[in-house]
Amino acid sequence: MSNIKVELKKPDVDKIKEICKSFNNQPGELINVLHKTQHTFGYLPAEVQEVVARELNVSVAKVYGVVTFYSFFSMIPKGKYPISVCTGTACYVRGAENVLDEFKKNLKIEVGETTGDGMFSISCLRCVGACGLAPVVMVGEKTYGRVAPEMVSDIIKEYTNQK
Amino acid sequence: MEKVKLTIDNKTVEVEKGTTIYKAAKTIGIDIPVLCYMDLGDLNIENKPGGCRMCSVEVQGRRNLAPSCATDVFDGMVVNTHSMRVLNARRVVMELILSDHPKDCLVCPKSGNCELQSLANKLGIREIPNQDIAEMSTYRKDFSPSIIRDMDKCIMCRRCETMCNEFQTVGALSAVNRGFMSVVAPAFEMDLEDSVCTYCGQCVAVCPTGALTEVNHTNRLIRDLSNPNKTVIVQTAPAVRAALGEEFGHKPGTLVTGKMVSALKQLGFHHVFDTDFAADLTIMEEGTELLSRLTRHLNGDKSVKLPMLTSCCPGWVNFFESQFTDMLDIPSTARSPQQMFGSIAKTYFADLINIPREDLIVVSIMPCLAKKYECQRDEFKVDGNPDVDYSISTRELAHLIKRANIDFDSLSEEDFDQPLGESTGAGVIFGTTGGVIEAAVRTAYELHTGKTLQDVDFKELRGMDGIRHATIDFDGQPINIGIAHGLGKARQLLEGIRNGTSEFHAIEIMACPGGCIGGGGQPLHHGKFEILQKRMEAIYQEDKNKPLRKSHENPYIIKLYEEFLGKPMSEKAHKLLHTHYVDKSKKIIYIEPKSFEI
Ligand code: SF4
Ligand code: SF4
Numbered sequence: 001m002s003n004i005k006v007e008l009k010k011p012d013v014d015k016i017k018e019i020c021k022s023f024n025n026q027p028g029e030l031i032n033v034l035h036k037t038q039h040t041f042g043y044l045p046a047e048v049q050e051v052v053a054r055e056l057n058v059s060v061a062k063v064y065g066v067v068t069f070y071s072f073f074s075m076i077p078k079g080k081y082p083i084s085v086c087t088g089t090a091c092y093v094r095g096a097e098n099v100l101d102e103f104k105k106n107l108k109i110e111v112g113e114t115t116g117d118g119m120f121s122i123s124c125l126r127c128v129g130a131c132g133l134a135p136v137v138m139v140g141e142k143t144y145g146r147v148a149p150e151m152v153s154d155i156i157k158e159y160t161n162q163k
Numbered sequence: 164m165e166k167v168k169l170t171i172d173n174k175t176v177e178v179e180k181g182t183t184i185y186k187a188a189k190t191i192g193i194d195i196p197v198l199c200y201m202d203l204g205d206l207n208i209e210n211k212p213g214g215c216r217m218c219s220v221e222v223q224g225r226r227n228l229a230p231s232c233a234t235d236v237f238d239g240m241v242v243n244t245h246s247m248r249v250l251n252a253r254r255v256v257m258e259l260i261l262s263d264h265p266k267d268c269l270v271c272p273k274s275g276n277c278e279l280q281s282l283a284n285k286l287g288i289r290e291i292p293n294q295d296i297a298e299m300s301t302y303r304k305d306f307s308p309s310i311i312r313d314m315d316k317c318i319m320c321r322r323c324e325t326m327c328n329e330f331q332t333v334g335a336l337s338a339v340n341r342g343f344m345s346v347v348a349p350a351f352e353m354d355l356e357d358s359v360c361t362y363c364g365q366c367v368a369v370c371p372t373g374a375l376t377e378v379n380h381t382n383r384l385i386r387d388l389s390n391p392n393k394t395v396i397v398q399t400a401p402a403v404r405a406a407l408g409e410e411f412g413h414k415p416g417t418l419v420t421g422k423m424v425s426a427l428k429q430l431g432f433h434h435v436f437d438t439d440f441a442a443d444l445t446i447m448e449e450g451t452e453l454l455s456r457l458t459r460h461l462n463g464d465k466s467v468k469l470p471m472l473t474s475c476c477p478g479w480v481n482f483f484e485s486q487f488t489d490m491l492d493i494p495s496t497a498r499s500p501q502q503m504f505g506s507i508a509k510t511y512f513a514d515l516i517n518i519p520r521e522d523l524i525v526v527s528i529m530p531c532l533a534k535k536y537e538c539q540r541d542e543f544k545v546d547g548n549p550d551v552d553y554s555i556s557t558r559e560l561a562h563l564i565k566r567a568n569i570d571f572d573s574l575s576e577e578d579f580d581q582p583l584g585e586s587t588g589a590g591v592i593f594g595t596t597g598g599v600i601e602a603a604v605r606t607a608y609e610l611h612t613g614k615t616l617q618d619v620d621f622k623e624l625r626g627m628d629g630i631r632h633a634t635i636d637f638d639g640q641p642i643n644i645g646i647a648h649g650l651g652k653a654r655q656l657l658e659g660i661r662n663g664t665s666e667f668h669a670i671e672i673m674a675c676p677g678g679c680i681g682g683g684g685q686p687l688h689h690g691k692f693e694i695l696q697k698r699m700e701a702i703y704q705e706d707k708n709k710p711l712r713k714s715h716e717n718p719y720i721i722k723l724y725e726e727f728l729g730k731p732m733s734e735k736a737h738k739l740l741h742t743h744y745v746d747k748s749k750k751i752i753y754i755e756p757k758s759f760e761i
Contacts, residue, residue, distance in 0.1 A: 046351050059334025060350035061358070068339045 006045040013051055015040060020055035027058045030066055034073060043077045071112075079114045079121035081159045086136040088127030095148070096135040100124070102149040103137075106156055119159065169240035184231035184242055185218055195220060195244050196253065196282055198260075199320035200232040201369060203330075203690025205627075206649075206676055210325040210369075215318070216256050217282065220244045228252055250286075257286050262297040264372075265315050272311075273373035279318060280372075300343050307355040308536040309362035309378055314346045316374040323347060323366035323375055331650040331674070333482065335360040359485045363478035363650065363674040364532030364683015377532050377684060380553045381563045387524050387552075388431045394516070395524040396434040397427055398504045398583070401442065401594030402530040402679035403557045405701040409686040409694075410561030411571045416697030418705055421576025426564050427528075428577060437579045438527065439586030441504035442593040442602070444723070445475055446714035448740050449497040450606040451731040453669055457611075460668075461640065468493050470645065470660065470667040473599050474742075475499040477537035478674030478683075482650050485747040487657050496741040500593060501527050501534050502543050504583065505550030506739045511727050512583060520548055527554040530594070530682030533674065542742050556684025585719040588619075588706035595699045596648035596678035597624045597631065600671035604635055604644070605713045612638040619712045625703070627677065627692055630655060632667070645670040648678050 019036050023029035033052055038044050044067055053060040067073040085091075085100045100122070104110060107120050114121040130136050133145025137155070144155060165180040171188050178187045185195050186202075198217040201210040213233035220231045223241035228249065231242075243249065261283060268274050291297075302314035319338065324347050327336045335358045339348050349358035367375045387395050408417035427435045452471065459467045472494040474480060480499075483490060498506070504527070509520040527534065531554070537543070538551035555563070564571055579585070589605055592598030601624045608616055623633035624644065629652040635642045645667040647653045653672045659665040675681045677695035680702065681688055688694040711717060728736045 049350075059328065059337065059359075061334055061337035061339075061348070062328070064350045064352075065337035065339045069341050071341075 006047050008047050008051065012041070012048075016048060016051045017055055020052065025056055027056050030056060030058060030063065031070070034063070034067060038073060043074045045075060074112065076112065076114050076121070077118070078123075080119050081139050082121050082123065084123050084125045084138045086125045086128050086130075086134070086138075088125070088131070088134075090127070090131035091135040094134040098149045099135050099137060099147050099152065102152040103156075106152055120156070167236050167238045167240075169236050169238070169242065171242045172244055178236060180235075182236055184220060184222075184229065184234050184236055184240075187236050188231065188242070188244060193244055195231050196285065197232055198278065198282060198318065198371060199322070201320070201322045201325070201690075203369075205692035205695075206330060206690045208325060208330050208690065210320070210322045212321055215260070215320065217253060219249060219252050219256070221246045221249050254286050254288065257283055257288055258291055260318055261288065261291050262294060263299055264318070265299075271316075271373040272376040272379060273316075273370075277373060278371035298343070300346075302346055305354050306378070307360070307362070308539050309364065309532040310355060310360075310367055311376050311378055312348075312355060313374055313376070314348070316372045317346055318372055318374075319345060319347070320371060321347060322369040322371065326365040326369055327360075329651070330676075331361070331363060331365055332654050333359055333361055333363070333486075333650060336366065361478045361481035361485075361650065361674060362533040362536045362683075363481075365675065366683075367532060368683050368685075368687055377556055377559070378535055379559055380526075380535075380555050381559050381566075383553065384526060384555060384563070387526075393522055393524050394433050394518055395431070395526060396436060396508060396512075397432045397526045397528060398436045398438045398441065398501070398508075398551075399423060399427070399528045400438045400501070400530055400534075400679060401591050401598075401702065401705075402682060402685065402698070403528050403560070404705070405594060405680055405698040406530065406685045407557055407561060410558070411564075414697070415688075415694040416701045418701045419571075420705065421578070422571060422574040423560075424579055425574040425577040426569050426571060429569050429574075430563065430567055432526075434580045434583075435577075436504070436508075436583040437586050437590075438500045438504055438529075439590030439593070440579075440583050440717070440719065441500035441507070442475075442590035443586055443714035443717045443720050444503050444507070444740065445497055445500045445593075445599075446589055446602050446606050447720060447724070447731045448503075448736060449473065449475075449495045450603045450610065450714070452495050452497060453603060454607050454611055455732070457607075457642070457668060470643075470665065470670045471495055472669075473603075473671045475593065475599055476673050476675075476679075477501075477531070477533040479650065479653060479672045480744065481533060481536075481747075482653065482674065483657070484744055486654075487661075488746045488748045490657065490660065491744045491746060493660070494744065496743065498543075498740055498742050499534075499537065500590075501529065501537065501551055501554065502742070503740050505538065505543065507723070507727075508583065509545070509548070509550050510739060511723065515582075520545065525551045527551050528557065528560050529554045530557050530679045530685045531675075532556065532683040534684075557682075558684055558686060561686070582719045582722070585717060586709075587714055587717050588709035588712035589714040590717075591705045591709065592702055594679045595625075595702045596673050597626065597646050597671065598678065598702065599673075600624060600644055600646060600669060602714060603669070604642075606715050608635070608637055609713065610715065614638065616713075625699075627696065627699070642669070643667045647671070648673045648681075649676050650674050 023033050049063045053063045087096050111122050135147050137144045137147045166177050167180050168177045176191050195218050199212050199215040213230050218231040219228035221243040222229045305312040324336045327333050335349050336347050404420040408419040424435050456467050460469050474494040505525050508525050513520050513523050534554040543550045589602035601621045605619050631646045633644050647656050680698040681695050
């Protein structure tokens with residue numbers, strides 16, 4: 001649940017309408033429409049869901065139901081530096097959980113949330129295919145290997161110093 | 164249709180191919196317990212998520228137990244519905260459900276009427292293993308003027324969602340979130356009050372647990388009735404008398420008008436009045452409005468919009484105020500009978516008995532949950548004092564009568580008090596689908612043509628079909644009438660108006676199946692039309708029994724106009740008996756819930 005209020009501008013609304021139209025405004029295409037809309041806006045705030053609901057002629061409750069069911073969809077914008085912790089089997093066994101906890105503690109947010117200043121968000125990943133480096137953390141495009149909880153504050157500092 | 168032969172509990176049964184085990188068993192009187200499954204046959208609504216596994220049965224040759232609500236029969240199938248293996252499995256399923264369910268049955272509003280409770284009892288559950296370590300999912304309680312959502316008690320059967328979306332097409336509810344966090348909720352988990360909910364109460368009527376219940380005002384009523392400084396009066400809606408008896412073991416369709424009045428007097432109400440009186444008043448106002456709109460329209464006045472829609476159902480009013488806001492100018496401006504009654508009671512009647520309106524408490528007994536909300540609307544208050552203080556449902560009344568230890572069956576039959584208790588047959592039939600418009604036609608016809616109706620029964624307007632239409636001959640002028648009950652059907656008629664394909668002059672809409680006889684506050688009918696049908700027959704019977712059957716002949720109504728209101732649609736009548744509608748769609752945007760914890 002987010003408490004971010006967004007005001008949609010006309011071009012934004014037009015863009016959503018266009019996406020819906022590209023799926024013939026079919027209610028059955030809801031998931032695909034949401035997929036594409038999230039790709040465009042980065043996330044799916046309530047206001048965007050309302051437009052989608054209206055265009056596809058489904059209830060807003062239903063759209064919200066789908067958005068909250070699939071973890072892929074998010075109602076919160078990702079941070080400027082999205083942090084992804086791999087929790088695939090290899091990373092998990094090598095202590096990814098502790099690394100994740102450290103990030104959560106340090107940034108005071110949960111998985112799926114974004115810090116108040118919009119700088120960081122945390123999400124979990126399933127195997128990134130770099131098991132040799134487990135546990136693996138990605139910040140944006142950059143990959144960190146063999147991360148230990150003690151390294152977390154340094155990683156965060158790298159980005160807070162950049163601002 | 165291809166037939167299939169199978170054996171259930173050693174009995175042979177032949178059913179059509181494609182039938183489920185559950186339904187096949189039912190045809191030979193074998194009751195398989197269900198929880199999430201719901202079949203409202205006559206409404207054409209089936210809820211079949213196949214999730215709870217309570218209906219599991221043993222099928223010979225199949226390794227796992229089969230959910231009977233979702234498994235089709237096949238030729239030669241051998242089914243055992245109550246084997247020891249099945250009983251064991253059902254017990255485990257129930258224990259698991261209960262491990263995430265509150266155990267406050269003692270104070271739960273559903274206690275005694277709860278499907279979960281009685282099933283747990285039937286399955287012999289006496290303890291819940293590992294309760295001390297099991298996690299419980301919790302959710303905030305959501306209070307609205309009509310309905311309380313206590314989602315800790317939700318078992319995710321999603322019956323409410325089916326009613327709200329498929330039958331009513333309101334779309335207020337959906338399953339949201341996943342896994343342990345999943346719950347049925349309005350969009351963005353906003354409060355029901357901020358959502359598109361119409362308070363029709365059809366979700367409450369199907370909820371198997373205490374998750375969705377009505378706001379109960381009986382304790383408040385008892386407090387008021389024991390306050391010597393208040394005069395407490397009551398009005399009873401037409402549909403109540405045709406269903407209340409069921410709560411006391413009477414057959415559906417038993418009319419208990421006299422006993423109900425008697426019980427209300429015993430409870431201590433100072434005056435027992437009838438909403439039917441106000442229904443007659445509604446007809447005077449709504450009928451006059453219809454005639455004036457009709458005449459102007461037929462004379463070519465293009466500024467007059469038709470069809471005129473009835474406005475006595477608050478569930479329906481809520482629906483168009485939030486979903487058909489482009490049509491706020493076509494429903495009649497006449498208030499509902501409940502509100503007309505309150506308005507007259509707190510002016511005319513309060514003056515008559517010479518007390519200030521603040522000392523008069525007006526209570527209504529309604530088949531309806533939306534009325535609980537309606538009487539709280541600001542338009543129906545004077546200086547903050549509501550015309551109707553609160554409304555209690557048929558179910559609440561039955562409970563109260565039992566609580567007061569009144570032996571309902573041995574009660575004598577009593578009459579309503581005057582002057583607000585007299586009604587004609589036209590007022591009575593408000594309780595069933597088609598009744599409001601029939602009552603309006605009886606009066607409008609006579610006022611329009613100046614002739615007396617030979618036969619006041621307009622059979623062409625009656626029935627249970629979701630959408631009906633009929634053309635009534637107003638002395639050479641054909642009047643096209645449409646009728647819908649259930650908001651899904653209403654939506655179809657409204658879309659016709661929106662597209663300009665509708666040719667109706669007047670349309671009656673009721674939010675509930677069968678009209679108020681199937682209201683959200685009535686004894687549960689489980690979607691059985693035979694029950695609704697019986698209640699409907701009772702209503703028409705009561706109409707027939709009345710010496711007067713046309714609203715404009717009600718002597719107390721005539722007197723009310725002479726002494727107090729002047730003419731229908733007079734300035735005074737406008738102020739006291741009419742209303743305006745609000746565009747609620749703006750409200751239905753993302754609003755932060757008042758409290759939020761999960
Ligand atoms: S009261 Fe009616 S509109 Fe409201 S949630 Fe229940 S079924 Fe839907
Ligand atoms: S049909 Fe009757 S019971 Fe149902 S919401 Fe309307 S007024 Fe209430």
